[in-house]
Amino acid sequence: MNDKAKDTRKGRARRKASDIKADLIAVVVAVTDGYPCVLTIGQANALPSGPFEFDHRSLQSGLRAWVEQQTGQPLGYIEQLYTFADRDRIGAEDQLRVISISYLALTRKEYAIASAKPCWGSWYDYFPWEDHRSGTPPVVLDVLRPCLIEWARGASGGEARRERRRRAAVAFGFDDRAWNEELVLQRYELLYEAGLVEEAARGAHEGALTPVPSRSMIADHRRILATGIARLRSKIKYRPVVFELMAPVFTLLQLQRTVEALAGRLVNKPNFRRLIEQQELVEETGETTTETGGRPAKLYRFRHAVLDETVIAGTKLPQTRG
Amino acid sequence: MNDKAKDTRKGRARRKASDIKADLIAVVVAVTDGYPCVLTIGQANALPSGPFEFDHRSLQSGLRAWVEQQTGQPLGYIEQLYTFADRDRIGAEDQLRVISISYLALTRKEYAIASAKPCWGSWYDYFPWEDHRSGTPPVVLDVLRPCLIEWARGASGGEARRERRRRAAVAFGFDDRAWNEELVLQRYELLYEAGLVEEAARGAHEGALTPVPSRSMIADHRRILATGIARLRSKIKYRPVVFELMAPVFTLLQLQRTVEALAGRLVNKPNFRRLIEQQELVEETGETTTETGGRPAKLYRFRHAVLDETVIAGTKLPQTRG
DNA sequence: CCCCCTTATAACCAGATTGACTATAATTGG
DNA sequence: CCAATTATAGTCAATCTGGTTATAAGGGGG
Numbered sequence: 001m002n003d004k005a006k007d008t009r010k011g012r013a014r015r016k017a018s019d020i021k022a023d024l025i026a027v028v029v030a031v032t033d034g035y036p037c038v039l040t041i042g043q044a045n046a047l048p049s050g051p052f053e054f055d056h057r058s059l060q061s062g063l064r065a066w067v068e069q070q071t072g073q074p075l076g077y078i079e080q081l082y083t084f085a086d087r088d089r090i091g092a093e094d095q096l097r098v099i100s101i102s103y104l105a106l107t108r109k110e111y112a113i114a115s116a117k118p119c120w121g122s123w124y125d126y127f128p129w130e131d132h133r134s135g136t137p138p139v140v141l142d143v144l145r146p147c148l149i150e151w152a153r154g155a156s157g158g159e160a161r162r163e164r165r166r167r168a169a170v171a172f173g174f175d176d177r178a179w180n181e182e183l184v185l186q187r188y189e190l191l192y193e194a195g196l197v198e199e200a201a202r203g204a205h206e207g208a209l210t211p212v213p214s215r216s217m218i219a220d221h222r223r224i225l226a227t228g229i230a231r232l233r234s235k236i237k238y239r240p241v242v243f244e245l246m247a248p249v250f251t252l253l254q255l256q257r258t259v260e261a262l263a264g265r266l267v268n269k270p271n272f273r274r275l276i277e278q279q280e281l282v283e284e285t286g287e288t289t290t291e292t293g294g295r296p297a298k299l300y301r302f303r304h305a306v307l308d309e310t311v312i313a314g315t316k317l318p319q320t321r322g
Numbered sequence: 323m324n325d326k327a328k329d330t331r332k333g334r335a336r337r338k339a340s341d342i343k344a345d346l347i348a349v350v351v352a353v354t355d356g357y358p359c360v361l362t363i364g365q366a367n368a369l370p371s372g373p374f375e376f377d378h379r380s381l382q383s384g385l386r387a388w389v390e391q392q393t394g395q396p397l398g399y400i401e402q403l404y405t406f407a408d409r410d411r412i413g414a415e416d417q418l419r420v421i422s423i424s425y426l427a428l429t430r431k432e433y434a435i436a437s438a439k440p441c442w443g444s445w446y447d448y449f450p451w452e453d454h455r456s457g458t459p460p461v462v463l464d465v466l467r468p469c470l471i472e473w474a475r476g477a478s479g480g481e482a483r484r485e486r487r488r489r490a491a492v493a494f495g496f497d498d499r500a501w502n503e504e505l506v507l508q509r510y511e512l513l514y515e516a517g518l519v520e521e522a523a524r525g526a527h528e529g530a531l532t533p534v535p536s537r538s539m540i541a542d543h544r545r546i547l548a549t550g551i552a553r554l555r556s557k558i559k560y561r562p563v564v565f566e567l568m569a570p571v572f573t574l575l576q577l578q579r580t581v582e583a584l585a586g587r588l589v590n591k592p593n594f595r596r597l598i599e600q601q602e603l604v605e606e607t608g609e610t611t612t613e614t615g616g617r618p619a620k621l622y623r624f625r626h627a628v629l630d631e632t633v634i635a636g637t638k639l640p641q642t643r644g
Numbered sequence: 645c646c647c648c649c650t651t652a653t654a655a656c657c658a659g660a661t662t663g664a665c666t667a668t669a670a671t672t673g674g
Numbered sequence: 675c676c677a678a679t680t681a682t683a684g685t686c687a688a689t690c691t692g693g694t695t696a697t698a699a700g701g702g703g704g
Contacts, residue, residue, distance in 0.1 A: 019376060020342050022407075022421055052407065054341060054419060059407050083405040083423050085344075085374070085381050097376060099344055099421065101405050253681080271663065273682080294680025295670040575651080593692060595653080616651025617699040646704090653698070661690070669682070674675100 022052035024063040025102040025221070027081065027228030028073060030109045030120065031245045036261045037109070037120040038225060040217075041070050044121050047221045052101070063103050071118045077106040077244040081227050104228045106244035123229060124264075125215040126222055129172070129187065130229070132179055132265045140172060143212055144196070148172070151194040181264050184230040188223060197222070233263055240281050243302040249285055251297035252276060281306055344374035346385040347424045347543070349403065349550030350395060352431045352442065353567045358583045359431070359442040360547060362539075363392050366443050369543045374423070385425050393440045399428040399566040403549050426550045428566035445551060446586075447537040448544055451494070451509065452551070454501055454587045462494060465534055466518070470494070473516040503586050506552040510545060519544070555585055562603050565624040571607055573619035574598065603628055 026048045028039035041048055048067045056062030064075050081102040109120065124131040129140050152164035171187045173179035191212065192200045198216040216222060236242050236259060245258055256272045276282060283303050288296040348370045350361035363370055370389045378384030386397050403424040431442060446453040451462050474486035493509045495501035513534065514522045520538040538544060558564050558581060567580055578594045598604060605625050610618040 020344055020374065022342055022344070052342065052419070052421070059405065059421075080404060082402060083381065097374070099374070099381070099423075101421075251681090268662095268664065269681095270665085270683085275662095288681095290671070292680065293672070294678080295672090295682080297681060573652085590692065590694095591652095592654085592694085596691095610652095612700065614651065615701070616649080617653080617701090619652055647702105648704100649700105649702085651698100651700080653696100655696075656694080658693090659691085662688080664687090665685080667682100667684075670680085672677105672679080674677085 020097050020099060022059075022099045022101060023049055024052055024059060024066060025049040025100055025224055026063055026067050026075075026105055027102065027225055028067060028071075028075065028105045028107060029123075029228070029232065029245070030107050031258045031261050032109055034257050034261045035122045036124070036229075038123045038126075038228075039067070039071055039073055040119045040121060042218070044119055045216065045221075046218045047224060059101060060103070063105075067105070073107060073118050075105045075107055077241065079104050079231075081224065081231060100224075102224045102227065104231055106232075106241060108245060108247065121215070123225065126217065126225060127184065127188070127229070128214050129212075130181070130184060130264050132181070133260055136173075136179070139212065144172060144191075145174060147196055147212065148190070148194060151196070179265070182230055182234050184233065185223075185226045188226040192223075236262055240302070240306065243281075246302070249287075249299045249301050251289060251292060251299060252282075253292065253297060255282075255300075279306075342419050342421060344381075344421045344423060345371055346374055346381060346388060347371040347422055347546055348385055348389050348397075348427055349424065349547055350389060350393075350397065350427045350429060351445075351550070351554065351567070352429050353580045353583050354431055356579050356583045357444045358446070358551075360445045360448075360550075361389070361393055361395055362441045362443060364540070366441050367538065367543075368540045369546060381423055382425070385427075389427070395429060395440050397427045397429055399563065401426050401553075403546065403553060422546075424546045424549065426553055428554075428563060430567060430569065443537070445547065448539065448547060449506065449510070449551070450536050451534075452503070452506060452586050454503070455582055458495075458501070461534065466494060466513075467496060469518055469534065470512070470516060473518070501587070504552055504555050506555065507545075507548045510548040514545075558584055562624070562628065565603075568624070571609075571621045571623050573611060573614060573621060574604075575614065575619060577604075577622075601628075 026039070028048065030037050030039070039048060040046060048070045050062075050066035050070070052059060052062045056065065060078055063078065068074055081104050083099060083101045085097055085099040109118070129137060129144055131137055148168040149165070152161050152168060155161045155164050167190060169175045169177055171183050171190050188197070191197045195201065196212045197214065198211045199220075199222065201211070217225065232241070242255065242259055242262070245262075246255060252273055253269075255276065256267060256269065259272070260266055281303060282300040285299045285301055287299045289299055290296045348361070350370065352359050352361070361370060362368060370392045372384075372388035372392070374381060374384045378387065382400055385400065390396055403426050405421060405423045407419055407421040431440070451459060451466055453459055470490040471487070474483050474490060477483045477486050489512060491497045491499055493505050493512050510519070513519045517523065518534050519536070520533045521542075521544060523533070539547065554563070564577065564580055564584070567584075568577060574595055575591075577598065578589060578591065581594070582588055603625060604622040607621045607623055609621045611621055612618045
């Protein structure tokens with residue numbers, strides 16, 4: 001064995017395949033009172049994460065362990081987001097390749113243990129341009145649009161300028177295009193490319209443009225969050241995952257408000273009810289609540305049986321194209 | 323440093339986080355003459371794969387390198403399938419955790435370089451029960467159904483028996499249920515659980531049932547293939563990925579046959595044409611071909627522009643519910 | 645050379661789904 | 675008891691979907 005050679009000229013020697021580290025990163029989401037919240041650590045600028053270790057039974061259980069240790073929040077529903085290992089993400093000294101495996105988890109804050117200090121924040125603090133529930137937010141038209149137009153003007157060549165204009169228009173719904181709430185990642189990447197988010201300046205980019213007012217995160221965590229939001233906004237339309245975020249018993253309006261918080265746009269009330277009922281996703285508990293003001297609302301619970309019945313088929317939530 | 327301690331009692335000492343190996347595994351798909359084919363190595367019983375190494379620029383480029391080296395097939399479209407690292411997949415001697423990162427790649431055989439010996443096989447060799455283009459295949463009703471009924475009978479307790487019956491019925495469309503072509507993975511896992519595929523017997527399972535006639539693969543490669551097929555069958559319905567499998571110029575019927583090969587079921591011809599045209603996914607080349615027999619068919623090409631226009635929105639292929 | 649067979653292409657129709665709107669019922673709070 | 679608020683039911687048109695039928699344009703065999 002050439003262990004000695006390896007030990008003496010550590011970093012610069014040829015690398016073995018096992019000089020690899022795997023990081024687990026979690027986007028943990030909960031919704032309360034119409035606010036879609038994400039779980040963070042540090043100064044609310046990092047997602048819970050930690051290395052995959054030898055005694056972790058699986059990737060998922062390793063993730064659960066890290067999140068619970070760092071935030072006291074136990075996780076229920078988990079799904080994988082993406083795995084990546086680009087050169088940009090190399091560890092210090094270039095000695096280690098880091099593979100990042102990111103996950104989306106859905107939970108409810110009530111689960112949280114009091115001992116730890118879970119740090120929840122509305123994800124619209126990080127993406128103020130994504131909340132269209134009260135119409136297009138001012139920041140889009142007043143800040144982003146002029147900045148992006150300016151950015152497009154900076155391209156070299158007329159064709160490149162038109163291309164930038166078109167991309168911005170598609171992503172943000174300019175020029176009478178429809179807003180598509182699923183394009184979260186495309187929008188973030190466009191702003192990154194245009195130097196309009198804080199983290200774009202870190203890599204010693206060109207002219208340091210003044211970033212759009214929004215909360216940032218360390219490394220590429222905000223990008224991972226964007227991926228999680230996009231995945232969730234897409235998934236609620238064809239899988240009954242919203243219920244992971246609901247209390248065991250809820251009213252239909254509460255369910256609708258949760259969907260709207262996630263999608264960042266309002267849906268039509270009668271149509272929403274019809275869609276939920278005709279898919280038999282929920283059943284009445286027989287009770288009502290008056291806590292909502294007005295006429296008492298029937299309480300419902302999720303029919304867990306549908307997960308077996310339709311397995312993975314149909315079961316789509318409203319397309320929220322209203 | 324306790325390098326010495328580590329070197330002497332190698333395997334059994336406490337492990338560092340870096341005792342990790344990452345494997346890249348590819349499900350490479352092409353379609354020719356109505357056969358959906360998968361690229362294999364060895365005795366057509368393994369997917370192309372190899373470890374992620376230090377000089378790979380990214381996971382994807384590492385995958386491309388391995389596939390090209392092992393099969394001579396360059397890859398075009400690639401998307402990630404899943405990353406896993408369960409204890410089952412531990413390396414020999416329990417000294418190494420292996421993380422497997424699987425990908426789905428779409429390509430055309432024409433690309434293949436003559437030097438290597440690419441080994442293509444219809445994926446229905448591995449999943450004979452998945453091809454419903456000529457109606458429900460005999461193996462489903464004559465072999466799988468009785469075997470699964472027998473398996474359900476073997477459960478302990480009436481409730482467990484009913485549960486098994488129901489799961490089998492949902493997955494395979496028994497008892498007047500509709501066949502859902504997307505449940506590829508559920509079906510495979512059900513057969514695995516029932517001991518009806520060859521690899522289920524490897525883990526020294528209970529009674530060695532006689533497996534259903536079908537081609538098997540090493541390790542869990544067949545399971546990964548099932549994941550890839552399921553993803554592809556789902557994705558062709560809402561993203562224009564079929565075109566990655568088509569020649570630059572094609573007739574609408576050729577496009578339809580490709581979709582049918584993937585979905586394992588027939589679609590309605592006029593509806594298919596209407597769907598393709600109204601989405602403006604293709605444009606006429608102005609030429610026609612008589613190679614198809616009968617009346618000459620117009621030739622079309624994919625409008626790559628749609629990838630920009632709709633970005634990630636709409637653009638869905640037929641739901642193939644016919 | 646004509647007829648038949650095959651495939652391409654166009655037109656049509658009924659049922660289901662969707663989006664949007666309107667009306668009515670049941671509470672609370674002043 | 676009235677007004678405000680919320681829940682719930684019903685309606686209507688536009689669209690989409692699955693399916694069928696009819697017509698056009700080639701090649702090949704008798």
